[in-house]
Amino acid sequence: MNSFRAAKTAGLTLGATLLLWLCFSWPLPRYMNDGIPSTPTRVEHETTRRMVQGDHLQLLYSYWLFADVATGQTPFYYNLYEFNAGDDEERRCGATDDFPLSLFFTPVYTLAGRALAWNLTGLLSLWLTLLFTWTLLRSRGQPVVWTLLAALLAIALPYRWSVLCGGSPTGLAMTWVPLFMLGLDAAIRREKMWGGLVAGMALFLAYLNDSHVFFFVVLIAPVWGLVVLLLRPDTPPWRNRRWWGRMIVACLPVVLVLGGLMLAGRAAQGDIVDSMGTHGRSWMEVALCSPWPRGLVARGGAGADHALYLGLVLPVLLLVGLLAQLVSCRYDPVRQWRRTLAHVLLVLSVSGIVILALGTRGPFDGYFMELVRRLVSPYALIRQPLKILIILPPLLAVLALLSLESLADLLGRRRALLTAGSVVLLATMLDYNSQIKPGVCLLDREQGAYAAVAADAKDAPRALVLPIWPGDSSWSSLYEHYVSLYHIRMLNGYAPVPPMGYSEKVALLHDPANVGRLAAPQIEDMERRGIEYIILHEDAFPEQVSSYAVAFTLHRLLIHPRLELLKQDENIWAFKLLKTPRTVLPALPDWPLFFPSRYSSFEIEHFQSDPSAVVREEGASGDHLLSLPPQGPTAMIGPIMLWQSHDTALLLRVRGNGSLRLELQDASGEITTNDVVVHDPDWRWERIPCPVRDDSATTITLGGQSGHVEADVLLVTAGQLPRVAVGESFSLAPPLFFHAGYTDLAHNAVVLRAESEPHGEIFYGPMLPLAAGHYSATLRFSTDAPVGTRLGTWNVAGGVVATQSCAVVAGAEARCRFETSPGSLPLRLSFDYLRQHDIMLRDVKIARVAE
Incomplete structure (x- = not known):
């Protein structure tokens, strides 16, 4: 009979998990053997992309390492394939952090590959979470449909899917939270030692898998223990020594496990200190990771706001359930006071969790977060306030069922109430489902x-x-x-x-x-x-x-x-x-210049010695400039690396009437001085050659010499755009641009692949100033897309009088006309890729045209 009931429970929870997983994870089931989830909120229209970087690949690598060790491909307890400085013995480190789910991953990986093994492991963790939560809730004796739907909340909350799809170890380790609560419930409510053993095992597994899960489980344990005690059907015999003895024996495994971990020096605080540093996270770090309160109810959020989402339906149910319980307590305080106190304690716990999850954006400018960081020292080591939501799903499941129970006790278990409660819980699931839009990372099997x-x-x-x-x-x-x-x-x-x-x-x-x-x-x-x-x-x-x-x-x-x-x-x-230098070098395309990154561009006002010399002006780069009168403030930039190239130079954007002195001091202390004379009320670019004999760290100092000169921005360049007359043109090879995709040396081109590249501006440059005039910029390309297919948008922005754009369509020319003014900011051409078809970018031609 017990075996049949266990099989029935397993089948029911597995079927419910599969149904919810199919709805929430779609379209992942279509790519079970080819890809893994990479994000819970994809922003692209396409559902898949090949080899997306992220924590999902790191965690997959960790599981693969366990499987590789288990199958004898890698020595036991070694991680040889990263941070290997030459001595394999230095790479003795754990491959057990993912136990025991890695025991399931290993045989599936061996038989069917890592993508299927990973996806099934995630499904297993969801099923176990539901199974443990269901078992915890069944003791309340409520209708099966209520119990099942309430238990499903434990695997439906957006936070669970956020960490599960995002590749955080937390996503899988949250499995042990309801198991711990189940064990502690059996130890306290039923005085069973096996309950303490289960809770102790869950605590140990949480510690192995994720230090955050372990920390928050320990943090919630006293509160949950008190709730369980209050929800006992009988009054605890406080004066009975035998009862105290049974309670101590039942809870002893939990105490021993926790004490053992602390004695081993690897308890919650020790682990978090190891992974986050000894001084804790700064308030600014916490602020950067704190969600906005609107994320609690705002649909379609992203990042931390998305993970915080609770919606409106569930909080309303919990509020109504609390009111119903308070009314019941007023009519029958003798029988209801303990359950009312437990209900209130759960509501306060859930409210406190949500407030702390807001971090610095919580009430009173994060006062409660600051208070907890002072009182509970390990909390100061947590960067992401949302981590406390680890313990929220099973607590919400319990509270939701208690709310329905309170309504049933107050109003009677009429069929209408049963239906209404089920509809409310189902509506909550559908609401959460609409918030989850997983993206799938297709895995390469070879390279x-x-x-x-x-x-x-x-x-x-x-x-x-x-x-x-x-x-x-x-x-x-x-x-x-x-x-x-x-x-x-x-x-x-x-x-x-x-x-x-x-x-x-x-x-x-x-x-x-x-x-x-x-x-x-x-x-x-x-x-x-x-x-x-x-x-x-x-x-x-x-x-x-x-x-x-x-x-x-x-x-x-x-x-x-x-x-x-x-x-x-x-x-x-x-x-x-090579052991020895080669004498014959390969023939390469002619690349006469290289495009500077934003880290070769320096806003001079950020390096001033006197803030009062900074002037706000809309036409300047960054909307600010630096005034440099004689004997006035200076700007010191660096030391920065100047890399050897055939045409290294500085481009300085200046205006005024006077002169500047620019000094370059290399690592050896040698100083090169350049005087820059300026006689122009409008912006202009002054080029200062600085041939680099060898790559070196250089400090650049800029100060006024005579008259009054204003400086805006300094570029470190390796070549410049040609000056051309009307009717003339020049070409820029696509590999010179910042780009995704890959370089085709044979064609001196860049290839963008629809399956691999992200949607957006993934090809841009040159980030260099262009002489004043009227121009056209043509993007030459080839593609196998049918004629008329839109492939993206060709944009001209930055340094132009007006932004221009045109559609890039198969079989048509992509050309934009634009105008630059004297001393204009660096030009930015870009291709906004739509990922419809592969495309080869063959050439970018810039021509000077008549007005």
Whole structure:
């Protein structure tokens, strides 16, 4: 009989989970074997994109590592494939953080691959959450439909889907919250030791999987214990020693587990300190992650606001249920006072959780968050206030059922009330479902450049993957996925807290490789560590990585005498480090200039020595400029890196009548002085050549010499746009632009792939000033799309008199006419890609035309 009931419960909850999962996760079920969820709120019309960087890939890598160890491909308790500095023994670290769900992932991965294994593991965590919550609620003896719908709240809240689809370990670890509550309920209400064992096990699993889940479970334990005690059907025999003995024995496993973790030095505070630093998060960090209160009820929110969403239906139900319970207590206080107190305590707990989830945007400017941070020291280490919502779903499920129970007790269990309560809970589910729009990351099963490295290596392959980050950037999750395909040991990696010494000994030393610099210190370090390969992700190259677009880095790597191109597979390039320099360099397209990034542009007023010299003006870059009279304030920029190129120069936007002195001091202390004479009331660009003999850190100082001159912005450039007369034109090779996709060297073009690139402006440049005049900008392209298909929009903005745009349509010309004024700000051409078809961008032609 018990077996039949257990099977019935398992079947009912599994069926309900499947139905909810199909509705909430769609279209993921269509790509079960090909992709995994990457976001709960996609902004693109397309539902899938190949290899989207993010925490979902990092967590998948963690589960894959456990499976690889379990199947004997990787030594036990080793993570060899990231942050590997050459000594495998230094990479002894845990592969058990994802236990026990990784035990389910492993056999499915072995039989069917990582995408299906990952998706089924997520489904399993939802089912277990529902099963535990259902079992917890069944003891209330309410109608099955109410119990089931209330329990479904535990897996329907947008926060659960936010962390589950976003790849946070929290999404899977939240499974253990209702299990802990179930165990504690059995230990206190039924005085059963197995309940304490279950609660202790849940506490331990929460600790293994996610320190935040562990911390908040411990935080809510006393409150939940008191609620359970108040909801007992009988009055606790406070003076009965045997009762106290049974209670102590039942709860002892929880105390022992918690004490054991604390004694081991890895309890909640220790774990969070390890992962977040010893000084806690600053108030500003918390503010940046705090949602707006409108997110509680505003539909269609994004980010933290989306995860906070509760809607209107459920809070109204909880409020009505509380009023009903208060009325019942007034009529029958003797029988109802304990349940009323438990109900009020739950309402206050849920309200407190929501207030703390608002962080600095909570009532009274975040007073309650500040108070809790002072009183509970580990709380100061939490950056995302929303993390407290970890414990909200099962509490809401209990409170929703108690509210319906209170209404039934007050009004009677009429069929109309049963139907109305069910409709309210179902409406809540539908409301939450409308908030979830998952995006799917399609996974690569192979990658040619990485495969070439693995095939070429005589021993275990070791590589440096570019761009290199400090270690905590989600861009590196792409590297984790690819190295896992071929068991390549990577020098860099991705972790919330990188290994000790990584930042100084690895990231800082090899950061110049992001601009293609491989000098003797970097090469010697790579050889010492046994690293023979460099892999470049061309399309994972945001502006903060380098002073220039990726073409600058790619060009320097291709012509480096110690590197040989091993393989290009679309957006990824693999280079081999040669033992001796080569004498013959490859023939490359002519790239006469390189486009500066925003990190090569300096608003001079930000570097002034006297704030009173800053003047607000709408026509200036950043709407401010710096006044530089003689003997007045100066501006000191740097030290900044000046990278060697064939035409390094500074472009300074100035106006006025007088002169400036510009000094460049390199790392050796040598100073080069340039006097800039200005006689123009309108803005103009002054070019100051600064040939760089070797890549060097340089400090730039700017001050007035005579007259009165105003300075706006300084650009560090590697070439300039040509000046052309009316009727003349020049071309810019697409690889020079900031772009997604990949470079086709044979055609000197950029290829954008509909399956892989994001929707939006993913091709732009040159971010350089253009002489005053009338121009046309033509984007030449080819595509296999049918004639008349719209592929995107060609835009001209920045540095022009009026913004212009035109549709990019297959079989038609994409040309915009525009005008620039004297001394105009840097020109920005961009292509807004619609992801309808693949497209090859072949040329950007700028022609001077008559007015």
